[in-house]
Amino acid sequence: MTLVLKGVMQSPVTPLKEDFSPDYETFERLVDFHVRTGATAISWPHHKAESHNLTIAERKALAEVAIKAVHKRVPISIHVSALALEDTFDLARHAQQKGADAIIAITPYFWKFPPEAIYDYFVRLGTSFDLPLIAYNSPGYLDGVEFTGEMTARLIQRLPNFIGMKEASFNSEKFFEILRAALPLRPQFAMIAGVEYLLPSVSLGGAGSYSSAGAICPNLCVELYESCAAGKWDRARAAQYKLSELWLLFRDQYPSSLKGGCVIMGRPVGPTRPPLPTASPERVKFIEKRLIELGIVDSEPHGW
Numbered sequence: 001m002t003l004v005l006k007g008v009m010q011s012p013v014t015p016l017k018e019d020f021s022p023d024y025e026t027f028e029r030l031v032d033f034h035v036r037t038g039a040t041a042i043s044w045p046h047h048k049a050e051s052h053n054l055t056i057a058e059r060k061a062l063a064e065v066a067i068k069a070v071h072k073r074v075p076i077s078i079h080v081s082a083l084a085l086e087d088t089f090d091l092a093r094h095a096q097q098k099g100a101d102a103i104i105a106i107t108p109y110f111w112k113f114p115p116e117a118i119y120d121y122f123v124r125l126g127t128s129f130d131l132p133l134i135a136y137n138s139p140g141y142l143d144g145v146e147f148t149g150e151m152t153a154r155l156i157q158r159l160p161n162f163i164g165m166k167e168a169s170f171n172s173e174k175f176f177e178i179l180r181a182a183l184p185l186r187p188q189f190a191m192i193a194g195v196e197y198l199l200p201s202v203s204l205g206g207a208g209s210y211s212s213a214g215a216i217c218p219n220l221c222v223e224l225y226e227s228c229a230a231g232k233w234d235r236a237r238a239a240q241y242k243l244s245e246l247w248l249l250f251r252d253q254y255p256s257s258l259k260g261g262c263v264i265m266g267r268p269v270g271p272t273r274p275p276l277p278t279a280s281p282e283r284v285k286f287i288e289k290r291l292i293e294l295g296i297v298d299s300e301p302h303g304w
Contacts, residue, residue: 003075003101003132005164005190007040007208008221011079013259014049014062015269022058023270024065029304030215030269031069037218037301042070043077043104043134043166043210048255051079053273056087060094067099077102077134083109085121089128096131103129104166106136107146119151126159133161137178138168138194146174149181156185166210167201168194176204196221196247199240202228213246216261216291217300242294249290253279260284264291266303 012034015026031042044066045051045059054062063078070076078095080103082088092103105125107118126133135155139146146169155162163186167175175191182189183205190207198209202225214221220239227236250258256272260279263269264287271278279287291297 003163004188005041005075005134005192005207008038008214008218008225009041009043009192009208009210010034010039010214010218011043011046011210011212012049012066013215013255013262013269014045014054016271016273018271020271020273022054022062024062026269027062028065028069030267031066033267033301033304034214034218035070035073037214038222039074039211039214039218040208041075041077042066043079045079046210048212048258049079050255050273050276051081052083053276056082056090059091063091063095063100064098075101077104077132079104079106079136081106081109081136088125092125092129092131096129100131102132102134102163104134104136106138115148115151118147119154122155122162123158126155126162129161131161132163133159134164134166134190134192135162136166136168137174138166147178149177152178153181153185156182156189162186163188164190164192164207166192166194167206170194170197172200172204175201175206179205196224196243197240198224198228198243199233199236212250212258213243215258215267216250216265217243217246217296219300220296245290245294246296249287253277253283257283257287260287261291264288264297265300 012030015023017023078100080088080091137147179191193201193209195212211221224239256279
């Protein structure tokens with residue numbers, strides 16, 4: 001597999017109209033905005049994109065828009081995880097047919113599966129398609145179900161197309177355990193931080209991040225990665241402190257707070273689909289106050 005994932009990779013939110021239907025035109029503009037402002041790859045739909053709240057038909061239609069908008073400028077991976085495994089395989093087939101560069105999948109929702117069942121699931125997925133496969137480790141979402149270094153090594157030995165992992169445990173020990181098992185077997189294996197914690201992950205050998213804050217402050221995200229990659233640790237720490245504050249801000253009422261931040265930066269992406277709440281005017285005002293205090297409003301692109 002020749003696909004190399006590195007740097008600040010964006011996983012866009014999903015724009016919706018006021019009636020909560022997908023806003024395809026705005027989504028195309030959003031994906032293009034991410035590519036133009038430094039994204040080294042696009043991956044959609046992660047959980048902040050409200051993947052659970054979209055129908056399979058909507059996910060397919062939006063994936064086609066994203067693939068078209070990227071237009072081969074950077075790699076694009078499609079997140080295919082769904083409640084029903086047959087939907088997962090349907091989404092993966094569709095992604096391959098429409099020209100995606102990779103697929104990404106989390107451990108199966110929602111039962112607490114034993115390790116061997118998770119291994120079998122990824123083997124079945126990885127041997128069913130020609131595309132590169134990225135795993136998604138998020139024990140916080142899935143009641144402690146997670147990858148281990150041993151399982152990662154087994155999957156690398158079994159699957160030539162298993163090229164990387166989104167690691168969202170926020171546990172540096174776990175991150176390093178998986179990376180230590182993977183790199184001797186596959187030196188280009190990409191360990192990608194789930195959000196903006198690049199300072200600890202890059203120093204351990206991580207490839208980059210799937211960004212949340214990039215919807216608001218792409219310049220700061222790129223500055224953090226480039227500082228880490230260059231070993232400019234004082235500059236990297238300053239950027240990491242600021243991005244950590246932003247992550248805590250957006251994690252509260254996630255992902256509606258992230259969409260509220262987009263409004264402030266002149267890139268409105270509509271409401272959040274129920275049962276998730278849309279950010280209230282009071283919440284948006286509070287987010288704006290924090291973005292001004294952190295210097296984001298004056299240092300980042302405004303509008304599309």
